[in-house]
Amino acid sequence: MLVPLQSRAPQAFWTAGSDTMTADANAELERARRFRDAALPYLDDVFALARYLLHSAADAEDATQECYLRALRHFDSYHGPAMKPWLLAILRNVCNAEFIRRGKADLPAAEADDGPDAAGAPLWQEPPASPEALLLRHQDDAAIRRLVAALPLPFREAIVLREVNELSYQQIAEVAGVPVGTVMSRLARARAMLRSAWNATESAPQTVSGNTP
Secondary structure: OOOOHHHHOOHHHHHHHHHHHHHHHHHHHHHHHHHHHHHHHHHHHHHHHHHHHHOOHHHHHHHHHHHHHHHHHOHHHOOOOOHHHHHHHHHHHHHHHHHHHHOOOOOOHHHHOOOOOOOOOOOOOOOOOOHHHHHHHHOOHHHHHHHHHOOOHHHHHHHHHHHHOOOOHHHHHHHHOOOHHHHHHHHHHHHHHHHHHHHHHHHOOOOOOOOOO
């Protein structure tokens, strides 16, 4: 009578295997816990950028989930920069992949990028809060969201990263993969376009409900 192969193996082999599996499971749980503690506080920031870039809450939820899955997959290799810019950079890649899938072309870089002096401030100087920042933070969310959503993608991305996600110029440059001067240029043009759109909205005649005489 043949003895089953597994019964021939020393008991210590199976015990060691079980211990290894337990250790691996514990290590994975610890890794997941560290990732959750580090990344979860920035979930709203990631979703906000996705929502502005993709124009759809459902698509933003999908992109945010994919962002966090990718981040968890590569968490062992993460050694900086700060967690929030790292997550937003991953989210940006997810959104760009979605744009490619949809066949949507981005604004050409030559059209989006001016020289480093376009923002009118030295590279090391962070300006005070702009009127556009106050608009984004204090005016009607739906109205401002529509105005920001109408901006071309590079400018929309820059102003959301700056005024909504509150990243520094250097962090935006790292997320977008462009020089700091390009970030300043995009922000200057985004603010000008947003200011112009807001002024046009404010000066537009208001519709009066009811019958007109």
